[in-house]
Amino acid sequence: MELANIEKLLEKYLNAETTIQEEKQLRLYFTNDEIPPHLQEYKPLFNYFEESKNDNFTQNIRLNTNENKETRWKWLSVAAMLILFVSVYTFIQKKKEYEAQEAFAQTQEALKLISTNLNKGTYAAIVHIESIEQNQSKIFKNPKQ
Amino acid sequence: MKQSEFLKLVMPFKDKVFRVAKRMLVSTEEAEDATQELFLKLWKNKKSISKYKNLEAFAMTVTKNYCLDRLKSKQAGNLKLVHSNYKEKETSLDKKIEAKDSVSKVHEIIENLPEQQKLIIQLRDIEQYEFHEIEEMLNIKQTAIRVSLSRARKTIREELLKQHNYGVS
Numbered sequence: 001m002e003l004a005n006i007e008k009l010l011e012k013y014l015n016a017e018t019t020i021q022e023e024k025q026l027r028l029y030f031t032n033d034e035i036p037p038h039l040q041e042y043k044p045l046f047n048y049f050e051e052s053k054n055d056n057f058t059q060n061i062r063l064n065t066n067e068n069k070e071t072r073w074k075w076l077s078v079a080a081m082l083i084l085f086v087s088v089y090t091f092i093q094k095k096k097e098y099e100a101q102e103a104f105a106q107t108q109e110a111l112k113l114i115s116t117n118l119n120k121g122t123y124a125a126i127v128h129i130e131s132i133e134q135n136q137s138k139i140f141k142n143p144k145q
Numbered sequence: 146m147k148q149s150e151f152l153k154l155v156m157p158f159k160d161k162v163f164r165v166a167k168r169m170l171v172s173t174e175e176a177e178d179a180t181q182e183l184f185l186k187l188w189k190n191k192k193s194i195s196k197y198k199n200l201e202a203f204a205m206t207v208t209k210n211y212c213l214d215r216l217k218s219k220q221a222g223n224l225k226l227v228h229s230n231y232k233e234k235e236t237s238l239d240k241k242i243e244a245k246d247s248v249s250k251v252h253e254i255i256e257n258l259p260e261q262q263k264l265i266i267q268l269r270d271i272e273q274y275e276f277h278e279i280e281e282m283l284n285i286k287q288t289a290i291r292v293s294l295s296r297a298r299k300t301i302r303e304e305l306l307k308q309h310n311y312g313v314s
Contacts, residue, residue: 014302016269016290016295023273042302044251045301045302045305047248048252051248053272056160056163057160057162057163059180061180061184062185063184063188
């Protein structure tokens with residue numbers, strides 16, 4: 001393509017008025033090695049654009065992994081909740097049991113105290129009665145005999 | 146829709162999505178993540194895919210929004226995009242192109258353009274979309290796109306000229 005035409009296209013290019021087709025012409029022109037000095041600065045520009053098109057996405061598109069991850073997290077959280085509930089439940093149960101045992105022990109203790117005291121009481125009473133009987137027998141010397 | 150059908154549908158523009166994402170996010174890893182994310186999104190909404198007249202344009206819109214979100218969250222978190230592919234890119238260009246310095250210079254210049262101009266340059270000059278397609282993707286009027294594009298092209302050219310003259314003198 002003649003130089004005048006290229007210059008005109010470049011002018012249009014800078015004003016963003018070129019069509020895709022015209023821009024392709026420019027690209028093609030600047031792959032050429034013999035560029036007039038006053039247009040040198042355009043060469044790296046168009047070369048760069050051409051070069052940049054070769055940067056490709058090389059990974060495989062993953063459509064499942066993240067979803068799996070998500071469901072895994074979901075199940076993990078469910079399991080964690082379950083463990084939490086079970087442990088809280090057993091804790092409460094254990095506490096209740098402990099409290100019951102405590103109460104049982106306390107009542108037992110109380111009952112023991114009462115019973116020992118009661119025993120003491122009967123013993124004292126028996127001693128008393130015996131002493132009364134003795135005294136009585138001292139005072140009333142065999143009244144019936 | 147089966148997975149194979151879906152893949153057949155999206156394969157033609159997977160590279161374009163990747164390149165657009167890379168243009169915006171710079172890092173290859175980030176761009177790969179963005180691409181995977183996009184296809185996963187499309188796959189999850191596969192029932193409504195047939196509603197879109199132009200799936201490719203829709204994919205580009207989603208990609209653009211995703212990348213902008215990424216950039217925003219990075220900025221908000223006061224983090225810089227970590228990327229390790231500067232060197233790699235340069236060496237691959239080294240081999241292929243004689244005018245290596247000026248070519249990687251173009252990359253750098255585009256990198257420093259405003260986000261929107263960067264995107265428009267990518268869509269028009271690299272992916273070679275028609276203006277009405279870009280209009281659909283970015284939801285910007287064609288006239289506005291042309292203004293942005295013209296500005297971007299002129300900036301790149303001026304920067305290259307500066308570089309060129311500097312090299313000569």
